[in-house]
Amino acid sequence: MRVDGRDIPVTGSLLQPLTRRTSDIIRVVLAALWLAVVVAGSLITRPEWLALERSVSYIVGFLDPDQSNLIYLIYGLAILAVPFALLVELIVRRQWKLLAGFAAAGVVAVLLLSITGTGLSAPKWHLQVPDRLDTFVSQFLDDPRWIAMIAAMITVSSPWLPTRPRRWMWFVLLAFAPIHLVVSLVVPARAMLGLAVGWLVGAVIVLLVGTPALEVPLEAAARVLARRGYQVTAFSVVRPAGPGPLVLNATVDGPERSLVIDMYGRNQRSHGALRILWRWLTFRSSETAALHGSMHRAVEHRALMTLAINDLGLSAHAPVAVAALDRGWMLYAHTCPKGMPINELPSDVLPAVWTSLSALHAQQISHGELRPTEIRIANGTALFTGFAAAEYGASDAQIHSDVAQLLVSTTALFGAQVAVRAAIDTIGEAAVLSASSRIIKSAMPSGLRAAFPDWGAAVSAARAEVGVQTGRDRIQAEQLTRFSRNQIIQLVLLVALVYVAYPFISQVPTFFSQLRTANWWWALFGFAASTLTYVGTAAALWACASGTVKFGNLVIMQVANTFAATTTPARIGGLALSVRFLQKGGLGAVRATAAVALQQAVQVITHVSLLLIFSVLAGTSANLGHIVPDPTVLYLLAGIGVGIVGTCLLVPKLRGWLRDSLRPQLQEVLRELAALARDPKRFSIIILGCAALTLGQALALWGSVEAFGGGTTFITVTIVTMIGGTLASAAPTPGGVGAVEAALIGGLAAFGLPAEIAVPAVLLYRVLTCWLPVFVGWWTMRWLTARDLI
Incomplete structure (x- = not known):
């Protein structure tokens, strides 16, 4: 590099990685978004836009036909001359390397808009308005390929052009929209498409070939340091530009033998702005530093802070110069750091x-x-x-x-x-x-x-x-972000709840009209029976956890559990919430998981046992074909289960997960089951609690059926509740919404209950056992979170 008659050697790479050109990436993203908006507007709202444009054209179209023809002709000549003016500007400025990108941008833009179903289409010069000036020049305004070519060429050339010519060329190009309105025409949709395509093509080419900001103005940096009394004799690159500045060592003749030069380019400015915006959106205002209006202010702030800390004798270096250079670069020079980094010391x-x-x-x-x-x-x-x-x-x-x-x-x-x-x-x-x-x-x-x-x-x-x-057992973490992880999870669950509740909401008018004939005493009985499920489940889990948590809080947690279980498939959220509650209560992760697994295992055993007992009591006359799946479905489910087990055994990672994570928990559950056999009191509490869950649900459904006139026995309703609930639990929808209703209605119909009773009874049952507890469970979950119980 030659500066003012002196040769200054430069060692190292000055190029910035392509993936770090933040401003170029932003330009491509904005161009793609604009193209999507133009395409969507042309396909969806084009008639409305045409009506609006005609209304605006009638207002601003004050020219007579001869004046409109003249303006149209003059503007057509301007549009025709723009690419040639760009070419002359580049040749005058000796931007020979840019000519290839300039030509490629124009060719690609034209080709993209010339592709049709039958191949490439040649330009067709025509005007759809018969009273317009029908000349060759004016028709450039209506051809999207010419507009796209000019937009692409200007986009590629803009970073290398002076500010004033660049602004005038963009003004001439973008003026085609108001020109059409002034001369009493609508803006052609194909011209807007050409503008969007051309901008996107040019933005992509700029991203690939780079911008002038990548051409580091070292000559200007050497002159700035010379004015400060430091004559540069050599530059060496320490770290290429990336998320941080380009760092160089400068060998100088002056008070110091060498200096460290930090140079910030346009990409650092845009990358830093995005980073600050992200922190402002995600972190609380007290956690974010003061915003700087420009790169100059940010670099100046760093130099001033170095001066202040250096006055305290705590800075390893001192600032030498801060200056704005060509092409948007900023220079910050300081002395070489004193001392050794602590990672090299004991x-x-x-x-x-x-x-x-x-x-x-x-x-x-x-x-x-x-x-x-x-x-x-x-x-x-x-x-x-x-x-x-x-x-x-x-x-x-x-x-x-x-x-x-x-x-x-x-x-x-x-x-x-x-x-x-x-x-x-x-x-x-x-x-x-x-x-x-x-x-x-x-x-x-x-x-x-x-x-x-x-x-x-x-x-x-x-x-x-x-x-x-x-000596602190637990350190409370500070919430720095605007939204905590738990708040985000709760928001997702709430959105899921609204989604799954929509089918039920659509049936609310009909359901309310049927409620007028309901017996509210039986409905109140069903609601009271549904509360039995919370007490029973809490008692079973309390006994599984060996009484290490408070029973009252455990009952309250069951209400919140309804919300978590309903808004997640297969009630996974409810199980996770139970484990979390037990962990907060003092149990370890393995012990808490084993307690929940034990409660679920005993629940399955109790459920199957009650199903067998009530099936015997009901006899074999009932037709269960409506609620029992076809044998083919059962075989398919069994095959899927065997396939999952085989996959877990064959894949090493899954096999390791079974060995290291699942087997210890299964062993813990088996040990607990063995301990239960030797502890009749605890075993009885768990069995009665699990039975209370099943029988409470059956009583709630029976009360709902009786509220609309009845027609079946408690034993029948219990069988329907157990079979229908079991089949619906495999549904992929959160809370089994849709599947539970269909299974219960089909089960009641199989036992001869009319649809005019079965349908409203099942909906009332779901209101009492699902939807009312879900909305109460949301607030209960927040209450438990505020008290650090989950």
Whole structure:
């Protein structure tokens, strides 16, 4: 590189990776979205747009035919001249490499709009309005291929063009829409399509070939440093541009022998803006740093923070220059860092690190990204570098975040025990405990996560070690994001509930008209019977957990369980909620899972036993063909089950999961079943609780049937409830919505109950046992979450 008559060698790659051109990616995405909008508008709302355009044209179309013809002709000449003007501009500026992209953009855009079902179509010059000026030039306005070609060429050339010519060319191209309206025409849909296609083609080509921002203005950087008294003799690339700046070492003649040059391009600006927007959308306002209006302000902030920290004697380097360069680049030059990074030193340097960080915090300054490479030791003092995320006048949250980051960084380097002990000995147990709630994954910045391959394990280890050394059994995690994981899960469940409830909602008018004839005393009896299921299930689970949780809270959890089970297929959410509740009650993960599995196993045994007993009591005269599947279906289900078992046995990962995860839980369940055989009291509670669930559901359905006139016995209803509920439990819909209703109605019909009684009875039963508890369960679930019970 030659600058002002001097040759300055440059070593290393200056090119930025393609995947990091954030601004070019954004341009492609916006162009694709615009094309989708144009296509959707042409297919769906084109008649409405035509009517609107005609109305606007009548308002603004004040020209007579001769004036319209003249304007149309002049604008046609302008459109015809645009690509040639672009070509001349590129040749004058000697952009020879761009000519290939310029030509490719035009050819691709024209070809894309020339493809038809029969092959390529040649341009057809015509006008659909007979009183328009019928000339060759004016017809360029109506051909989408010409519009697409110009849009693609301007898009490809824009990054290399000066601002004023670029704006004038876009103005001339985009003026075709108001020109059509002024001359009393509608805007051709095909011209809008050509504009969208051309922009997308040009954006893709720019992404592939790059932009001028990738041409690093090192000549301007050398001149800026020369004005500061540093004559550059050589540049070497330390780190190519990517998510962060392009970092170079500059060998100079001046007060320093070498400098570090950080250069920020357009892509860093757009990438940083997207990152800030994402953090603003996902994190609370107190967790996000102040927004910078431009790249200049962001770089200037970093330099000013370096000056402030350097005045405290805690900065490893000093700023030299901040300047705006050509093509949107920003330069930040500083001296080379002093000292050695702590990742190259033993753990006895940790007290010095915590002392320096405390000195920063005493001046209400936070660092914001305490990676090991940003912490150095010089003459026994810990110094800091970076400061891109530093804040002056930092809040308590930012100071606590610094402590949490340093705990994680030092844990990853020296181990959790050494790191936490050094922190407690230096800054005190209270400061460590205050910051420990932020030792969570969401509080760690991206730079720190990238510094350690296993950073998640370091977070967990640091958090656990703080609890051990401070004697805290549990450290409450701080919620940094606007929505917690539990809130997102609850929102998804609520949306699922609305979705699955829609078929029932559509039947509400008819159902309400039938309720006028219902016997409300029997309906009240059904509701009371349905509450028996919560008490019975809670008693069974309480006995399975050996009475280690409060029975009252367990009954309340069963109401919330209704919401979780109804909004998930196969009632998986209810099982997960039960396990979570037992874990919060003090049981380990394996023990809690085994307790729930034990309760489910006894429930199945009790259910089958009751089904056999009531089938014997009912006799064999009932026709169960309506609710028992066809043998082919049963064979198919059995074949699927055998296939799943075979797959689990043949696939190594699945086999390992069966051996390491499922087998211990099955062994625990078998041990509990063996223990139940030796404990009659506990065994009786579980059996009675499981029986209460089945019989409570049967009583609720029987009460609903009697509310609409009855016509069948309790034994019959019990058989229908057990068989229909079992078959419907395999349905993939959340809560078995649709399948439960169909199975119960079919079962009652099989025993001779008329449809005018069976249908409203089943709907009332579902209201009492499903829909009313579901809405109460939503608030109950929030109540349990607020009290940290789930």
